[in-house]
Amino acid sequence: MAHTATPTTSQKLKMKIAVLTSGGDSAGMNAVVRSVVKTAIAKGCDAWVVREGYEGLVRGNANGSSDSGAVREDASFVHNLRFGDGELLKDGTGDYISGRTLKGRYIVRVGWDDVRGWFGEGGTLIGTARSTTFRTQEGRQTAVYNMIKEGIDALVVCGGDGSLTGADVFRSEWPKHVEALRAAGKITDEQVTNHHHLRIAGLVGSIDNDMSMTDLTIGAVTALHRICESIDNINSTAVSHSRAFVVEVMGRHCGWLALMAGASCGADFIFIPEDPPSEDNWEDSMCAMIQTHRETGQRKTIVIVAEGAIDKDLKPIRADYIKDVLTDRLGLDTRVTTLGHTQRGGAPAAYDRIMPTLQGIEAVDALLESTPDTPSYMIGISENKVTRVPLMEAVALTRSVGTAISEKNFKKAMSLRDPEFAEMLAGFYATSVLLKEPKLPHHLRMRVGIMHVGAPAGGMNAATRTAVRYCLRQGHKPFAIHNGFLGLLDDNVHQLSWLGVENWMTRGGSELGTNRKLPDIDLGAVAAKFQQHNFHALLLIGGFEAFHALTMLEGARKNYPAFHIPMVHLPATISNNVPMTEFSLGSDTSLNALVQACDAIKQSASASRNRVFVVETQGGKCGYIATMGALATGAVIVYTPERGIDLDMLRRDVRFLKRRYALDQKGKAEGRLVLRNESSSDVYSTDFIRKMFKEEGGSLFDSRAAMLGHTLQGGIPSPLDRTRAVRLALKCMSFVEEHHQALLRQHGKKHAPPESAAVITIQGTTIKWVPVTEMVAHADMQNRRGKHAWWEPYQDLVETLVARQQLLDKH
């Protein structure tokens, strides 16, 4: 995981670090630039941006250096450089560069505030390009010269595999070009000594998620958001007219977007390059499957095609051709929608703000630690952890997917994608293909109870749909237990059907109905109901209460044989407070709702006058949403129940805000966010803090409050919550199947071991089953959260990214 290195390391190594974006743009590139710039400055280095990708390196600065060389020591940390209208570098305080235009300047020294507010913007604000000149030796030599002229020591490149290949070529050739420039008398011996080696780090900015050795590329999640938004919209018109839609999405060599969209939106069929249809006459099987779905009563048909989709002989499969097949053979009123560049645009999703921020920090760390002998690193992601992998290894592996496909070795192509890819493909088939004959023999089939417990969270319905469809394929009978344990006692139990859950991927809230009641309202009666309905397995979807309920059911096994069945808990809560798991369903949806609300609040704040908005978030006694929300929105202060609030803290906060506002450009209103979890303090309420800031802000800043409340629970579930729901629900179903079969092998004894009552958790890079009996030791039952909060250090990061300590120390 990325951590901020201590400033002491950096002060020893005062580097000039430049960042560029290259290749196709993607959401999150601005977050990378912001993070690299801020981290570099926070660690005592100078930060530079290169405009227009590698082309900017080649063009350099027409009118000499863009660094005045006269940065005042005391202004070097927070100086008010700004890009004005994309053309002028304006300075607010007059202490740095005055009236210099960016025309003809591509390598530009930037300051802390230049990158303020960049989170909310899609694409890349420093420009990107495809540079043919940089592909030549001469072009790269000019780039070396321009960089040395500006004194740049290190480069962060954010782009696709082409850009990262370029980065590696550039680094390996660097010494050769330096030597040639010295021989030509263009650089001095001192410059040669200072720049004998280039430090480089790569981040993958690509909407296709087509890079190996990283789970997710920067921008892919946002592109998936755009695709899902479009398909969700198409769904309603498709149902109204009983139409079929063939939707083409991006992905020349990688089917990730098509696959994830297929799974998230409940598509009927997908075409991706890595897994072409295996038959010659795939049209027949596609039509047969769609016909089966229509026979269940389904009124819409959605087929998703990656732009690089092919058949097993590598012949492209085009959306128009599929449309003709569906129209001619099934008589369906079929339309084609090509999403095209809409997929690239729009505000970055929460994930594409948080992860690029962490990756940018890691990139700067990698540069600071780099030596001539270390390889160039690509900063990747494994589950939710930031990783460093050798850049060229990742590029070579990525290329080998393309080669495997061109050699028709699709098995290999699939194996080269990360494991989640294959799991999601299996998940897609498991939830989209209705079999004529179920898979399991009668004696292995189960009656599965599914219940939602606690507050609603995005993805609960998606997980239920997945479980139901899996059950029906296998031959199990899925039962909805409506309204939690109370509903069970009222016999509010109904069998679920394939069609009944059709639209549940996109539904927020809880379709089953949920409440916070635990089984101890009457354990004996609950056991009797289990017996009456003859449940062989139970799936609980919910938050801390669901976990608590499972501990009770497991504990009651000694008294009630009806609980000797496999029982699983799939964590789903916006608070993300279930012990031992890093993510619960709903927390991503909630973060995205928070980001959207905060973007709007910040805009309104900046439009009027200097204003601090104290935004209250839900989360119970868990500060996850507030902390990650602060990271995703660039909030300046975050209050959580884990750390609480005291007077000293508030005093420092006021001092920090005063110093921060005093440094702002005069005449321009600035809005800043403070995030406060609802349970951070019983005394220092949101309204108290608002009033205190208003009073203390005086003429510097005003203050307002906003309560996000239940808006954080609702809305359409995010694609990440939907895909996680599919993946985890399938694992839950395999788990209960395995344990059910183990019970059958006991020949009537029916003794379920403790590990058959378990919680599915995401821990680091793996998914782990934790017996509920073990979980108890990790739970803070009083505060309803885990004892260990993996995200807690990010609170410090929020402070680092607003230079809190430096501002408090400086004056």
Ligand code: ATP
């Ligand atoms: P996308 O995934 O969006 O296509 P990309 O980074 O793969 O992004 P490319 O057009 O392949 O896009 O590469 C971007 C730029 O990187 C090129 O225009 C070129 O300047 C540089 N580049 C790519 N490959 C090389 C190479 N082998 N040597 C030097 N420079 C390269």
